[in-house]
Amino acid sequence: MENNEPYVPEPAISRLPWYLACVSRLRAQGVEYVSTTAISQELNVESSQIAKDLSYLSIKGKTRIGYEVKELERGLYDFLGFRREHKAVMMGVGSLGSALIADSGLSRYGLDIVAGFDVNPDVVGRSLNGKPIYPLSELSRRVGELGAEIAVIAVPVESCAEVAEMCVAAGIKALWNFTPFRIRTAPDVVVQNTSIYAHLAVMYNRMPRHKD
């Protein structure tokens, strides 16, 4: 990392959006101060864990009063990077890719998908939700021009490895992978996997099953 901020463990970062959701709700209800104990009751996370996680932020709670709700909400938003704009390209605009381009909610969390890439002549040259869809062959040329640092990958699983390599060669710094393929790449490239098929599999397995 280029800055001097402390290294925050991944589980801690993953819990912060829960706290953000919780304090946003409290703010909407007009609550002014909140303690880690109160957040703990809402979320079923140990109060000491919450205090530790929040210690990575530069916000201090007051003894017996707690955190100022608005300040904590703003601090979490900033810390999580949701307020900065991160330009991304969508790799693969099949059903999931189009769906993600259409999800305007992502832009509220700082992800700005500026273009899509595909090999399918039926979609290349068109635009989706105002975002141009370019042929995959133009990736390396376009990434710099678009100023994109993130690639969201929703290509067929067979193409994932090749597409991930192309992205990194084009200068992409982070890969958000929606395929079940495990991407292996250079250590300075960030990879996050959103394993929706694994989540489906766990859900199906844990449900009471009817005899077929």
Add this chain to the structure above:
Amino acid sequence: MENNEPYVPEPAISRLPWYLACVSRLRAQGVEYVSTTAISQELNVESSQIAKDLSYLSIKGKTRIGYEVKELERGLYDFLGFRREHKAVMMGVGSLGSALIADSGLSRYGLDIVAGFDVNPDVVGRSLNGKPIYPLSELSRRVGELGAEIAVIAVPVESCAEVAEMCVAAGIKALWNFTPFRIRTAPDVVVQNTSIYAHLAVMYNRMPRHKD
């Protein structure tokens, strides 16, 4: 669980879709047999771990030959529940909800979203991708009629707790949560969280940051 199948730990279930993606690729390449060693090299998972994970399936590999690729692919598909149809309702058809309804890829993994529910008069009464959108007030009446067991939740975070409760009261057995709210519910209701905002937060945090 109503059947006598062994309890499979969640991390093992979560790894199985990787193996499925890997063997599907091999099958497409015309490969007939695969060893856990070969899968291990592709995926960077220990070969002994793969053998253990696959032991939950009723498929046996042969010494020095390995698993028959087609049989393993079919076995994984069945075991993961991707071949059975699981009826689901979409709670909230805002940008993410509409996107998920539009993602036909989910149906290839056994998830059949049969209807959506919302409170917004602009969308209620319409249909999206051929799926009717009903008012939230009709949930309890419609769930049984639709035969839905799963609710996919993409409502505003403030409404998540209330909507989850309504789903469970209506007879839903599993909640697939896309909001950052942590759902707490009865122990016999399955909850899976797909924390896309947590994934975004980790990705942003790990990227080299420019000075603002």
